[in-house]
Amino acid sequence: xxxxxxxxxxxxxxxxxxxxxxxxxxxxxxxxxxxxxxxxxxxxxxxxxxxxxxxxxxxxxxxxxxxxxxxxxxxxxxxxxxxxxxxxxxxxxxxxxxxxxxxxxxxxxxxxxxxxxxxxxxxxxxx
Numbered sequence: 735x736x737x738x739x740x741x742x743x744x745x746x747x748x749x750x751x752x753x754x755x756x757x758x759x760x761x762x763x764x765x766x767x768x769x770x771x772x773x774x775x776x777x778x779x780x781x782x783x784x785x786x787x788x789x790x791x792x793x794x795x796x797x798x799x800x801x802x803x804x805x806x807x808x809x810x811x812x813x814x815x816x817x818x819x820x821x822x823x824x825x826x827x828x829x830x831x832x833x834x835x836x837x838x839x840x841x842x843x844x845x846x847x848x849x850x851x852x853x854x855x856x857x858x859x860x861x
Contacts, residue, residue, distance in 0.1 A: 742805070745798040752790040759783050792836070799839040806846035807831060813853040820849045 763779050810824045827846060834842060 741798055741802050745801055749790055749794050749798060752786065752793070756783055756786050756790065759786070795836040795839050799843050800834075803827075803834075803839060803843050803846055804831065806843070806850055810846060810849050810853060813850070813857060818853055818856050820852060823849060 759779060760783060763776060763783070766776050766779065807824065807828050810820065811828065814820055814824055823845070827842060827849075830842075
């Protein structure tokens, strides 16, 4: 990701902590398999990891990516003086933001990053 499009580190931190915990749980399952532990206990651990990974994925999309997109939209609005060539796309993203499905967030985040890059170039040329 480009310098101006980094994800908010405070939001990413929670996801990383969750993933590290899940990594420990996976290592625990490997150890349980090596020790031929009770299959039901191993299954319970798999279910726990599955829930944990789903929760981390949801938080990544809904918290991190959605907030990064919101920040990107605000930056784009602030950087576009009204004649930047991206007004319609910025307005569309702003209008659709509350209704975006989780599955759409990564594509929209990429779109706003492209717009931010264009606006940076546009504003540097104006200076």
